[in-house]
Amino acid sequence: MKVELRDPNKIMKLSRLGSFHQSKLSFLRSFLNEFKEWEYKRDLFNLNENGFGEAVYSFKKNKRVYSLICFANEIKDEERSDRVIATKWDAAFTLHDGVPTKKDIERLKNEVPKQEVGRLSYKELTLSRANKSVRIYNHVVESLSKGKQPDLNLLSKVGYLYRTTAVYGSGKFGLADRFRIKNREEINGPFRLEMMLVYLVRQFTFDQVNHVAYHKNPKTAVKLDDNICKNLGIGNSTGLGMAPFIVNHPTLLNNWILSREKALKKIREIKDVESQDSDLFIDCVKKSLKNITSWNTDSEYQQKKISSLLKDVEKFLNFIDKDFNFKSEYPFNKIYQWLEDNTCEECIEYIVSIMMEPYNDIINPLVKEMSSDEEKYFNIPTYRKVDELRNIIEAKYPNILDINFEEKENNKNFWFISKNKEEPRLADRFEEHGSELEQPLAIARDIKKLYDKLLVSKNSLTIAEFLTSNSELRHVVRRAFIVEKFPYSEIQDNTIGKDLMPIDMLRLKLSFFGALKFDPRSDKWLRICMFQGAPLPNELKSYDEQWVYKTNI
Amino acid sequence: MKSLSEIETTVKRASKAAGYSWGVSEETGKSIRLLELFSLPGIKHLNEYFNEKNKSKFENLNLISENNSSSNNPYCPITLGVSFLDQINVLENLKKIEFKNVAYPIIFISFISRSSEIIGKKIYVKMDEKKILLNLNVNISSNFIEKEFPKLVNTIEVNLLENEDNFTDDEWNNLYKLSEETFVEESDSLKEGAAGAGLTDND
Numbered sequence: 001m002k003v004e005l006r007d008p009n010k011i012m013k014l015s016r017l018g019s020f021h022q023s024k025l026s027f028l029r030s031f032l033n034e035f036k037e038w039e040y041k042r043d044l045f046n047l048n049e050n051g052f053g054e055a056v057y058s059f060k061k062n063k064r065v066y067s068l069i070c071f072a073n074e075i076k077d078e079e080r081s082d083r084v085i086a087t088k089w090d091a092a093f094t095l096h097d098g099v100p101t102k103k104d105i106e107r108l109k110n111e112v113p114k115q116e117v118g119r120l121s122y123k124e125l126t127l128s129r130a131n132k133s134v135r136i137y138n139h140v141v142e143s144l145s146k147g148k149q150p151d152l153n154l155l156s157k158v159g160y161l162y163r164t165t166a167v168y169g170s171g172k173f174g175l176a177d178r179f180r181i182k183n184r185e186e187i188n189g190p191f192r193l194e195m196m197l198v199y200l201v202r203q204f205t206f207d208q209v210n211h212v213a214y215h216k217n218p219k220t221a222v223k224l225d226d227n228i229c230k231n232l233g234i235g236n237s238t239g240l241g242m243a244p245f246i247v248n249h250p251t252l253l254n255n256w257i258l259s260r261e262k263a264l265k266k267i268r269e270i271k272d273v274e275s276q277d278s279d280l281f282i283d284c285v286k287k288s289l290k291n292i293t294s295w296n297t298d299s300e301y302q303q304k305k306i307s308s309l310l311k312d313v314e315k316f317l318n319f320i321d322k323d324f325n326f327k328s329e330y331p332f333n334k335i336y337q338w339l340e341d342n343t344c345e346e347c348i349e350y351i352v353s354i355m356m357e358p359y360n361d362i363i364n365p366l367v368k369e370m371s372s373d374e375e376k377y378f379n380i381p382t383y384r385k386v387d388e389l390r391n392i393i394e395a396k397y398p399n400i401l402d403i404n405f406e407e408k409e410n411n412k413n414f415w416f417i418s419k420n421k422e423e424p425r426l427a428d429r430f431e432e433h434g435s436e437l438e439q440p441l442a443i444a445r446d447i448k449k450l451y452d453k454l455l456v457s458k459n460s461l462t463i464a465e466f467l468t469s470n471s472e473l474r475h476v477v478r479r480a481f482i483v484e485k486f487p488y489s490e491i492q493d494n495t496i497g498k499d500l501m502p503i504d505m506l507r508l509k510l511s512f513f514g515a516l517k518f519d520p521r522s523d524k525w526l527r528i529c530m531f532q533g534a535p536l537p538n539e540l541k542s543y544d545e546q547w548v549y550k551t552n553i
Numbered sequence: 554m555k556s557l558s559e560i561e562t563t564v565k566r567a568s569k570a571a572g573y574s575w576g577v578s579e580e581t582g583k584s585i586r587l588l589e590l591f592s593l594p595g596i597k598h599l600n601e602y603f604n605e606k607n608k609s610k611f612e613n614l615n616l617i618s619e620n621n622s623s624s625n626n627p628y629c630p631i632t633l634g635v636s637f638l639d640q641i642n643v644l645e646n647l648k649k650i651e652f653k654n655v656a657y658p659i660i661f662i663s664f665i666s667r668s669s670e671i672i673g674k675k676i677y678v679k680m681d682e683k684k685i686l687l688n689l690n691v692n693i694s695s696n697f698i699e700k701e702f703p704k705l706v707n708t709i710e711v712n713l714l715e716n717e718d719n720f721t722d723d724e725w726n727n728l729y730k731l732s733e734e735t736f737v738e739e740s741d742s743l744k745e746g747a748a749g750a751g752l753t754d755n756d
Contacts, residue, residue, distance in 0.1 A: 378579075438574040468615040472575075
């Protein structure tokens with residue numbers, strides 16, 4: 001039986017993309033898989049009794065070494081802020097290419113804590129900073145110093161000791177450009193070095209609390225239990241900065257989604273499913289319920305989504321238990337069709353993610369297809385004709401063409417870059433100033449404009465000729481030729497309408513990172529947790545691949 | 554040191570601020586990034602051009618022909634470059650294209666370099682007496698690379714080169730003969746077992 005890939009016009013809608021969940025394809029899981037054989041080491045741990053100073057952690061294989069350099073600093077409570085406008089953080093980090101010399105550490109000590117206003121070099125690969133969850137951090141230090149393990153109930157409400165507020169890579173602030181390292185096999189997957197940084201930061205947070213607790217009371221202090229460490233992750237506060245990324249990298253977006261779609265198609269095409277595979281799938285769905293019930297958020301929007309997810313996953317388990325026979329032919333195809341007919345988008349995508357768990361043979365090759373050589377697709381094929389471009393737009397953007405941008409509600413917002421922090425922002429064009437400096441992120445509106453122009457242009461004109469008098473549409477001409485080859489490269493929705501939920505765009509990206517427990521704090525930013533339940537570095541050589549579904553707190 | 558990614562992003566934004574469309578600004582970002590990668594003064598010349606653009610007028614050439622001349626104001630190197638890039642598949646049929654009065658030609662050169670990759674042919678450029686070879690966007694070589702690039706040239710002659718060897722048949726044959734010394738003469742029995750042997754090719 002041949003199953004078709006799902007229709008981009010359905011999958012690339014924001015409500016669907018905003019319902020995506022982590023899976024085996026997610027970057028933090030593929031990072032662990034890639035680096036599990038590497039030698040992990042804590043090379044330097046030079047903190048004072050209050051936990052301030054420097055530390056270095058590394059992964060090494062053959063002659064290749066990646067070193068995380070940590071700078072823990074003392075800041076006042078009133079200086080601590082997760083907002084991008086902050087200028088001081090509890091800790092700052094960079095991932096260095098190779099073994100840092102003393103001179104490197106001295107240089108970086110002056111730059112890394114400054115973050116966006118510091119300067120890095122081609123020897124540094126990623127940059128980040130993090131703040132303590134003060135409530136949890138103090139409780140853990142206090143408990144450990146008294147010889148007790150911390151209160152698991154309290155830990156479960158947050159899930160981490162530190163929260164990062166940005167992770168930068170790919171040439172930002174002088175960091176190495178991607179092209180310098182793109183041929184390294186171990187990083188042939190998106191955001192692999194960003195994932196390494198976050199993973200090693202997590203270990204630093206455990207070492208730091210143990211160190212501070214010990215110095216607080218050397219006679220009674222105990223170490224944080226490994227099992228508790230394992231169930232703590234690293235938090236992350238994410239704002240709108242992430243949203244334009246998925247618009248600005250169309251071929252990369254396509255490759256992420258296409259890998260997911262290919263995985264689903266192949267799984268639906270399995271005629272006979274082995275018992276061990278169906279057992280693993282059902283086991284993961286059942287165990288994952290804990291991830292849903294321990295998902296805390298004050299956001300009414302997310303609470304509703306969690307509640308319908310829980311209800312539908314329970315309904316699904318009931319269906320599997322009572323009405324479903326895994327011995328029938330093409331069982332995952334039947335499951336998928338049942339999900340489409342009976343459950344919400346959040347549940348469909350949740351179960352789709354879990355379907356991948358038994359199938360390393362399908363997933364692992366797809367992980368290697370998730371990067372993109374974007375330069376290859378940048379040039380516009382200007383020898384092609386106006387009628388060809390019009391046909392592409394009609395075929396690839398059918399719903400976009402139905403939107404009337406003359407209506408105020410469909411043209412309500414504009415994306416801009418804020419002057420003080422150079423970060424993307426969204427504002428109401430009819431109430432705020434600055435819409436004349438709008439970023440080219442209103443793709444749906446501009447595609448519609450392009451289409452209207454093409455309708456009144458001669459079919460036989462070449463694109464080169466068309467562009468001589470339509471330069472303002474060049475950016476969308478390029479995109480239309482990209483979507484012709486890359487069907488999942490475009491969000492098939494209006495990114496400036498009044499009903500836009502920007503966190504859908506953030507969630508899409510974060511689900512591919514492997515984030516759990518999305519906690520929207522408004523419609524424009526959210527908190528998440530990464531690596532919660534993941535093996536500790538000294539456990540990497542042999543770990544349970546389904547750790548995501550087995551968190552204990 | 555600024556990364557190429559920073560250079561591309563900043564050039565794109567600056568070009569938009571200087572009045573170009575987002576699509577053209579994206580092209581300019583790519584082109585200046587390329588110049589800086591090749592250690593050519595892209596940022597310096599773009600900066601000077603944008604400063605001068607505030608004070609002086611430049612001509613936009615949208616449709617390129619064999620001979621292009623701007624008698625009043627110099628050609629804008631960005632519009633000229635984008636037009637060249639867009640029209641390269643047609644321009645490929647011309648052997649030689651001439652431009653008179655071009656401002657900041659190094660910026661234009663970066664677009665010609667990218668065009669060289671698109672058509673898969675080397676492009677030879679003469680700017681007044683200066684010579685530049687654009688080699689499929691892999692490198693740019695010149696007889697004056699160490700010297701200051703001009704801010705204005707009277708004539709740019711663009712020659713689209715055919716894909717030809719740049720050595721003689723004799724030189725090649727001599728080298729090929731030497732390479733044959735690594736081959737082994739095959740015996741008759743080995744020939745009988747080689748691919749396709751024993752079959753009638755008219756099957």
